[in-house]
Amino acid sequence: MYQLLTWRGKKVGKTAFLGIIAIIAIAVVAFTGFNQTGLFGLGAEEEETVKIGVMLPLTGDAAIYGESVGTAIQLARERINESGGILGKRVEFVVEDSACDAKAGVKAINSLVHLKGMKLVIAAECSGPALSAAPVAEEAKVLYLVAIASNPDIKYAGDYVFRIAPSDNQQGKDIAKTIYKEGFRKAASMFMDNAYGEGIAGVFAKEFEALGGNVVITQRFNQNDNDFRTQLLKVKEVNPDSLFIVGYPQSYQLVIKQMHELGLDVQIFSADTFKDETIIQAVGDKAEGIIFSTYAESGTPEFERFKQAYRERHGKEYGPYGDYAFDSLYVLKAGIEQANSFDPEVLKESLYDLEYQGVTGLTKFDEYGEVYKPYAIMTVRNGSFVQYK
Amino acid sequence: MVWEQLVVNGIIAGSEYALLAIGLTLIFGILRLIHFAHGEVAMVGAYTAFVVSAIFGLPLIVGFFVAIAVGAALGLVINRFAFKPLRKQHILMPLIAAIAVSIILQNVIALFFGNEIKTYSLGPVEKGIEMFGFIITKTQILIIFVALALMLLTWVLIKKTKIGKQIRAVADNRHLAESVGINSEKVITVTFAYGSALAAAGGVLIAMETNLEPMMGLMPNIKAFAAVIVGGVGSVPGAILGSYFIGLAENIGIWYLPSGYKDAIAFFILVVFLLFRPRGILGKKKEGMQQ
Numbered sequence: 001m002y003q004l005l006t007w008r009g010k011k012v013g014k015t016a017f018l019g020i021i022a023i024i025a026i027a028v029v030a031f032t033g034f035n036q037t038g039l040f041g042l043g044a045e046e047e048e049t050v051k052i053g054v055m056l057p058l059t060g061d062a063a064i065y066g067e068s069v070g071t072a073i074q075l076a077r078e079r080i081n082e083s084g085g086i087l088g089k090r091v092e093f094v095v096e097d098s099a100c101d102a103k104a105g106v107k108a109i110n111s112l113v114h115l116k117g118m119k120l121v122i123a124a125e126c127s128g129p130a131l132s133a134a135p136v137a138e139e140a141k142v143l144y145l146v147a148i149a150s151n152p153d154i155k156y157a158g159d160y161v162f163r164i165a166p167s168d169n170q171q172g173k174d175i176a177k178t179i180y181k182e183g184f185r186k187a188a189s190m191f192m193d194n195a196y197g198e199g200i201a202g203v204f205a206k207e208f209e210a211l212g213g214n215v216v217i218t219q220r221f222n223q224n225d226n227d228f229r230t231q232l233l234k235v236k237e238v239n240p241d242s243l244f245i246v247g248y249p250q251s252y253q254l255v256i257k258q259m260h261e262l263g264l265d266v267q268i269f270s271a272d273t274f275k276d277e278t279i280i281q282a283v284g285d286k287a288e289g290i291i292f293s294t295y296a297e298s299g300t301p302e303f304e305r306f307k308q309a310y311r312e313r314h315g316k317e318y319g320p321y322g323d324y325a326f327d328s329l330y331v332l333k334a335g336i337e338q339a340n341s342f343d344p345e346v347l348k349e350s351l352y353d354l355e356y357q358g359v360t361g362l363t364k365f366d367e368y369g370e371v372y373k374p375y376a377i378m379t380v381r382n383g384s385f386v387q388y389k
Numbered sequence: 390m391v392w393e394q395l396v397v398n399g400i401i402a403g404s405e406y407a408l409l410a411i412g413l414t415l416i417f418g419i420l421r422l423i424h425f426a427h428g429e430v431a432m433v434g435a436y437t438a439f440v441v442s443a444i445f446g447l448p449l450i451v452g453f454f455v456a457i458a459v460g461a462a463l464g465l466v467i468n469r470f471a472f473k474p475l476r477k478q479h480i481l482m483p484l485i486a487a488i489a490v491s492i493i494l495q496n497v498i499a500l501f502f503g504n505e506i507k508t509y510s511l512g513p514v515e516k517g518i519e520m521f522g523f524i525i526t527k528t529q530i531l532i533i534f535v536a537l538a539l540m541l542l543t544w545v546l547i548k549k550t551k552i553g554k555q556i557r558a559v560a561d562n563r564h565l566a567e568s569v570g571i572n573s574e575k576v577i578t579v580t581f582a583y584g585s586a587l588a589a590a591g592g593v594l595i596a597m598e599t600n601l602e603p604m605m606g607l608m609p610n611i612k613a614f615a616a617v618i619v620g621g622v623g624s625v626p627g628a629i630l631g632s633y634f635i636g637l638a639e640n641i642g643i644w645y646l647p648s649g650y651k652d653a654i655a656f657f658i659l660v661v662f663l664l665f666r667p668r669g670i671l672g673k674k675k676e677g678m679q680q
Contacts (some may be wrong), residue, residue, distance in 0.1 A: 059496070061604060063504035193649045220649035224608050226599035229398040230640045231648045237391060250506050254599055261517045261526050262394075282508045282600060 050089040050342055052332070053096065053118035055108050055125045055133065060099030061223045062126050062248060064276075068319020069124045069148060070095075075313055076329040086333045087340070094118060098129035100223075102195065105129020109136045118142065119344050120332065124325045127151035127195035134161050143344040143351075147328035148321040150272065151199035155368045160348055162369035164331055164360065165324050166295065168196075171271060172203025174375045175293040178388075179242055179269050180211045182291075187213060188240035188266075190231060190255065192247040193220040200246050200271055216240050221251065228255050229262060236264045244269045249276040256283045256290075267291070272375075276320055280383055287380045291388055295324070296376035298361035306359045327359045334358075393522040395641050401529050403636025404536035405598070408591025409613035410620070410628035411543050412584025418560035418623030419573075419580050421480060425487035426467060427588050428610025429494035432603065434460040434589025435596035436498055439507055449509055453593050460589020461582040468581040473574075491607075499603040507601040532594045539587055540629055547625055552579055560623050608652075615659040621672025630670055634658070 054073060058066040077091050085091055094116050096108035105128060112118040113136060121137055122145045123130045130149035137144035138158030146154055146163035150171065154163055179187055187208060191201035197220075205215045217238045219231040232255070235243065243266050245255055252274055259265075270292035280287045297303060306326055310318040318326075331354070336342060339350030356363045361373050379388040409431060416424045437459040438452030471486045517526040547553040558566040559576045567573050595609060612635060613628075620631025635655050642654040662669060 059499070063499060063603070064506075067504055220647060222649070222652055224604060225651070226595075226605070226608075227398070227402055227640075229401070230395060230643050230651075233391065233394055233398070234644065234648070250600070250602060253506065253508075257514045260514045262524055263516050263519075278506050282506065284513050286514045 048085075048088075048090055049092040050086055050120075051092050051094055051116075051118060052329070053109075053112035053116065053121040054093045055096050055098050055105065055112070055121065055123045055129065057100035057126055057129070058095075058097040060101055060104075061250070062100035064249070065100070065126070065148070065320060066097075068322050069325040071314060072310065072318055072322035072325040073122065073124055073147070073329055075310060076326045078313075079309065080329065080333060086336050087342070091329070098125055098133075100126040100128065102128035102132040105131075105133040106136060109133035113137065113140045113142050119342065120347075121145070122147055122328050122332065123149065124321075124328060125149050127154070127199060130154060131157065131195050134158060137161065141344055143332075143347050145328055145332055148324045149196070151195045152203060153195075153199065155370050159369075160344060162348075162351055162365055164328055164363050164371055165321075166373040166375065167370060168200040168271075169203055170372070171293050171375050172200045173207045174377070175244065175269055175271060176204045176207035176211060176213070178291065178293070178377050179244065180208060180213050182242075182267075184242040184267065185213050186216045186240045186242070187269075188217045188219070188235045188238065188243045189215050190219045190221065190228075190235065190243065190245045190247075192223055192251060194223055196273075197246045201244070204244060221247065223248065223251075225251065226254055228258050232259045232262050232264055235259075236262060240266060242267045242269060246271045246273070248273055249279050252276075252279050253282040256286050260286055273320070275378065275385055280380060285383075287383075289379060289381075291377065291379045293375045293377055295321075295360070296374045297323070298359065298373075300357065300359070300361060302357065302359045303361075323359045327363070330358050331356050331363050391644070394524065395644055396637065397523045397525055397529075399637030399640040400533060400633065401525075401598075401636070402640060403633035404533045405591065405595050405609060406613045406616050406636055407536050407629045407632035408539065408594065409588055409609055410616040410632045411540065411625055412587045413610070413613050414617045414620070414623055414625060414628035415543075415556065415560075415580050415584045417617060419556065419563070419577055420472070420483070422472065422483050423487065423614060424584075425484065425610070426471075426490035426494060427584070427613070428606025428608075429491045430460055430463055430467070430585045430606070431588040431592030431595065431609070432498065432601075432606035433463055433494060434592035435601050435605065436502060436507075437589070438593045438596070439502075439509065439601055442509060443507070449511075449593075449597075453590065456589045456593050457586045460592070461586040463589075464581040464583075464585025465578060467585070468578060495603045495607075502601075502603070504603060509597055509601075511597060528597050532598060535590070535594055539590060540625075543583075543587070543625055546583070552576070556580055612655055615655050617669075618659055619662045619669055621669030624669070624671045627669055627671035634670070 056066045056070050081090050096112050098105045098108045112121055120143045124147040127149040130146050131151050131154055134144055134157035138160050144161045148165050150165055150168040152167050152169040155167060189201050191197035208215055217235055221228060268290045272294040274292040275294045334356040335347055335351040335354050339346045352365055363371050377388040378385050413424055413427050416422060434456040437456040441447050441452035441455050442449045467490055471490050472483045475482045475486055517524040555571050555576045558571055559573050563573050616631035616635050617628050619634055620627030638658055639651050639654050643651050
């Protein structure tokens with residue numbers, strides 16, 4: 001058979017052919033591997049299913065969120081399907097990978113909306129792609145539900161764009177107030193150069209200066225940086241009394257390690273992405289006393305049930321933002337059932353009137369499609385995350 | 390104080406790039422192939438040492454040598470199954486294959502180890518040693534010295550041994566080398582094994598400094614590639630020089646520029662060299678480069 005394959009007029013050799021087969025085989029194995037972890041929906045009868053597009057950061061710098069968020073939203077799907085689906089239809093996911101990259105996000109939403117004809121999309125997603133994909137959904141009149149991204153600008157992304165996570169507009173202010181209240185006046189700010197880091201650091205700086213504090217130096221770093229020594233040296237030279245840092249867990253570990261190696265020892269403040277056990281494992285006692293803001297666990301009965309269900313299904317605690325991912329599908333379900341329709345046009349009106357008590361507390365959208373949910377201020381004590389004061 | 394520290398920061402970064410750049414330049418030299426998966430070979434090396442030390446509980450130094458062996462073997466496998474079948478094809482074909490290998494390796498590692506960050510657990514984070522106006526940690530000193538040792542080893546291999554002479558001959562002109570009886574396939578095999586072993590060693594050292602995750606090889610490899618071009622394609626001393634040049638320029642550059650421009654500095658240097666001195670700092674004149 002391979003004799004039939006040609007390239008530039010030459011026959012493809014047997015070894016090349018075998019090589020291609022090997023690569024395909026590996027790809028197939030890789031894919032079935034994903035299937036076992038349940039990231040892709042199973043096929044079902046066309047008429048009896050509702051297809052929902054899901055954007056996840058399955059690869060790239062935030063693939064760790066793809067895992068925790070992907071398994072949680074998949075759990076929501078399983079549970080909904082077990083209890084009769086949405087309006088009697090089984091839920092089927094069409095998953096696209098955004099790689100936590102703003103450019104890939106546009107590609108993912110275009111594929112979901114224009115190639116696969118999705119009318120409902122959940123972006124369980126980093127701020128970058130969630131933000132860059134929103135205008136495409138808005139223009140195509142596709143209902144676009146943001147599950148975990150927190151960049152403040154998502155608020156203005158459009159009529160069809162809803163978000164069940166609280167905005168960093170709130171988080172940036174909360175952490176600025178905390179830093180000020182703790183008596184720090186000369187803060188250094190280091191943030192990741194993407195929609196998430198920029199969004200929250202911008203709000204923080206404005207609020208902190210408004211309170212009367214001073215952001216003495218601002219340093220950016222790239223999403224995949226692993227050398228922060230020169231940025232930290234610049235921070236050290238201006239002698240701040242505190243450091244506010246926003247990034248992903250990988251950057252936190254390295255910043256903490258490298259700042260201590262360089263002899264910079266100031267109080268660190270951080271944001272929601274800090275709540276990740278791997279940071280404590282990696283830097284040990286240097287994580288002690290770090291204060292950060294994060295989405296508060298709602299503590300509702302729904303939350304406890306979710307925690308329990310996740311533990312039973314996966315044999316471990318749910319990962320970062322799992323609760324929000326889980327809730328996103330249920331919010332969509334509640335909206336659809338209230339509207340008694342899958343039509344985005346009708347559904348969006350229904351969502352503006354929705355009041356849904358779920359895993360993440362009360363979801364009630366304002367006129368921008370935003371919610372208010374409280375943040376918690378947490379700290380690290382004896383190697384675990386606890387409420388601060 | 391500041392300047393000494395900036396220079397040291399640059400040297401640490403440069404040493405990390407150099408460990409990848411040596412293998413890259415050797416492979417580019419003989420095959421005119423941008424080995425996009427070279428960083429992933431380093432990443433696999435780092436994970437190998439992780440398995441040996443964290444899972445089997447052996448000392449990291451054992452893991453380091455196992456990683457070198459696994460890296461060499463992986464280099465051979467990649468060469469045999471991804472590049473050799475494409476040897477006679479257009480030069481872009483192996484490049485695409487290299488990107489494919491890179492993606493496959495990232496995802497295979499993510500499949501087995503997950504995407505979360507792993508560490509070698511080298512003990513608590515401590516302040517580095519203060520000397521001559523800068524601060525440096527033991528790990529960083531080790532990185533610099535291992536990098537220097539491997540550079541020396543490579544220099545001896547290339548300049549003083551028979552296989553080194555053959556590598557240079559094949560890099561200079563493969564057909565001419567073959568016509569005097571050099572088995573170029575054998576030379577390519579050796580180069581892949583050696584370059585990949587160096588990459589794996591580099592991967593372990595980088596991971597000691599910056600932890601492990603499946604994407605860890607991507608950016609250092611791109612920087613190392615820029616270093617190869619800047620230093621002069623195919624030249625080992627050039628690759629080393631280019632690595633330190635880029636490491637220093639990045640770190641000193643962001644002292645004056647906003648820190649977000651760090652990667653941009655490396656690529657700006659790359660573009661400047663491609664425009665004004667495409668053969669790099671130590672590269673040979675054009676005619677020597679043609680196959």
